[in-house]
Amino acid sequence: MLRSLYSGVSGLKSLQTDLDVVANNIANVNTVGYKASRVIFQDLISQTVSNATAPTTTSGGINSEQVGLGTKVGSIDTITTNGSxxxxxxxxxxxxxxxxxxxxxxxxxxxxxxxxxxxxxxxxxxxxxxxxxxxxxxxxxxxxxxxxxxxxxxxxxxxxxxxxxxxxxxxxxxxxxxxxxxxxxxxxxxxxxxxxxxxxxxxxxxxxxxxxxxxxxxxxxxxxxxxxxxxxxxxxxxxxxxxxxxxLEMSNVDLSTEFTNMIIANRAYQANAKVITTSDDILQVLTNLKQS
Structure with missing residues (x-):
């Protein structure tokens, strides 16, 4: 199965968590004493296609070749700055x-x-x-x-x-x-x-x-x-x-930041969904080759 398909799925799952956090921040924009949260992403393991080689007296070194296998939520942090x-x-x-x-x-x-x-x-x-x-x-x-x-x-x-x-x-x-x-x-x-x-x-x-x-x-x-x-x-x-x-201390949620994050997450979600549909198209082409 195509690696890109699973990478796209991991992106959708992670971005859904990001949207959940952004939505909760916006919902609590008027909650007294609320502290906003943020999502930090990390890449998943990478598959090594070929290992790096050291330089010799006759040739230079060669970098390793790796293909990433998607993303995950590394942490959901609480922003503890004071509210107004x-x-x-x-x-x-x-x-x-x-x-x-x-x-x-x-x-x-x-x-x-x-x-x-x-x-x-x-x-x-x-x-x-x-x-x-x-x-x-x-x-x-x-x-x-x-x-x-x-x-x-x-x-x-x-x-x-x-x-x-x-x-x-x-x-x-x-x-x-x-x-x-x-x-x-x-x-x-x-x-x-x-x-x-x-x-x-x-x-x-x-x-x-x-x-x-x-x-x-x-x-x-x-x-x-x-x-x-x-x-x-x-x-x-x-x-x-x-x-x-x-x-009283109001929420420290910054609406301009949250709306920006929401737009970024939305576009990233659409892009990952496009990766999945494109991977599906490739699989369909392979299936058609067998049928023909």
Whole structure:
């Protein structure tokens, strides 16, 4: 059977994956915190028709002769560049102006699962927990006994971060609705009665290879064998940016790039399909020779 036939088929399969990735990027152009993907192609093995020969005293060397056997998808990478901030005017919406991810937790105890996200849309749920508004996962950070805000408060940020609770009352004073706030350094405060209290500090995760994070839906990621484990720190440390209140990070999909990629993939798909039909025509000619 003709090698070109199988090469064309491999091209169709690979380009279909490319179109799938491009389509998903375009579908998520308005998805908050979404990170675009791209496809990297690799050639398949080549069949060696003749080996290379070294030069001699009387003649020059001869290169090897090889025929390629098609293409394959080498990798599907995540592009981790920051998306543009979009103003929301909500005091509990946050944009990370730099690197790092918010850490959120699903479940509790030994069954708890930690995910990472760039979506900083938070709220206080009915149990007082600080949660992500998009999926209800609990936001992680460091907290302790509420202390009166002085403007120079410090929060112990060592050890594994845990969920953050905004209690209904502190020292007999009830929580003042709508007073929950987080500053640019991740310091969490709320007002009880007439006194402002420090409740904790947000934790941010960084990774040796953030491109190795795996998408799990809802604009969340989980660590993989190639991303490395999460290193937790506070805003402004370890490469983590500061927080910008009242803004959310939009998708980093570039529509002009995606439409260009779609056109290229479409033309390449048509060309590979033409290779298959041309190979079929050649086989038909051979069949006709036998019949004649």
């Amino acid at each position: 901030p979009e103003s929301t005017n909500s005091s509990l919406d946050f944009y990370i102006n730099g690197n790092g991810y918010f850490a959120v937790q699903e479940g509790s105890g030994t069954s708890a699962k930690t995910y990472y996200t760039r979506v900083g849309a938070f709220e206080r749920d009915s149990d007082g927990n600080l949660v992500s508004t998009s999926d209800g996962l609990k936001v992680l950070g460091w907290s302790g006994t509420p202390t009166a805000y002085t403007g120079s408060n410090t929060v112990t940020t060592t050890g594994t971060p845990s969920t953050i609770n905004v209690p209904d009352e502190v020292n007999g004073n009830e929580y003042s609705a709508g007073s929950l706030a987080i500053d640019s350094n991740g310091l969490i405060t709320a007002t009880y009665g007439s006194q402002k209290y420090v409740l904790g500090k947000l934790a941010f995760a960084t990774f040796t290879n953030p491109q190795g994070l795996q998408k799990v839906g809802d604009s969340d990621f989980e660590a993989s064998a190639n991303s490395g484990t999460a290193t937790y720190s506070v805003a402004g440390d370890n490469g983590v940016g500061t927080l910008v209140s009242g803004e």
